[in-house]
Amino acid sequence: MDASRFPNLHVSQHPLVAHKLALLRDKATEPKKFRELVRELGARHRLERRLDRDRLGAQVETPLESMAGAELEPKVGLIPVLRAGLGMVDAMLELMPSAEVWHIGLYRDERSLKPVEYYNKLPDAATVQVCLILDPMLATGGSSAATVDILKHWGAARIKQISLIAAPEGVATLSGAHPDVDIHVAAVDRALNERGYIVPGLGDAGDRQFGTFAGPSSEPGHDPADETAEVVRRLQRNLAGEP
Ligand code: PRP
Ligand code: URA
Secondary structure (H helix, E strand, O other), rough: OOOOHHEEEEEEHHHHHHHHHHHHOOOOOHHHHHHHHHHHHHHHHHOOOOOOOOOOOOOOOOOOEEEOOEEEOOOOOEEEEEEEHHHHHHHHHHHHHOOOEEEEEEEEEEOOEEEEEEEEOOOOOOOOEEEEOOEEEEEHHHHHHHHHHHHHHHHEEEEEEEEEEEEEHHHHHHHHHHOOEEEEOOEEEEEEEEOEEEEEEOOHHHHHHOOOOOHHHHOOOOOOHHHHHHHHHHHHHHHOOOO
């Protein structure tokens, strides 16, 4: 994928991140080790110093001219998307101990690949200015775009997506729907397969963290429904700029 098409996309260049990601992808990595790696990779911004803190209140207009005003440290909200985003929370809280944590529950419908919301306890008005969405996987981009919709509706001023692995199709979907959202990932993989899983990817991030394997029919390589494969083809046409 030509990453320069997406100015809001930030892909890790750190060799230690690449090493840990390879261990995470390995199908022999058991849930305990997998959770440790998600946690360590969740804290990768400490290595990279990439997650620059947004400063608020920069410009002031006096009657004569504009000037730089006092900078305020913004209030940060961590938004883990259940279930898989949970594994990234602790590491981020160590970096930002005063951040608020607001959970959003979404699962992806297996056939339509559309996100289904099942948990949202956000209060009426936003209590933070910067929201960091935590979710290891950005596949079709549907879950992420839906989370951004929820947070914008809530009134968040600035939103960033923090993921481990993205598919090009998902980057295109999220950037198209929300070009103002920065996307920070450890890697962008080759593509989605016909079931909407990232390849080479790591499989199902929730199942691998929590040890919940439901059998062969739910595995990422299992034959897809026609409907699912068509959703993926549509996303691939969108990525290629085709109608
Ligand atoms: C996974 C992942 C994302 C979503 C990404 O969650 O953690 O939330 O899929 O896919 P998308 O970009 O195509 O929307 P999943 O639906 O498997 O839920 P789970 O974490 O509860 O298993
Ligand atoms: N969700 C995952 O956990 N993995 C994928 O590859 C796609 C969606």
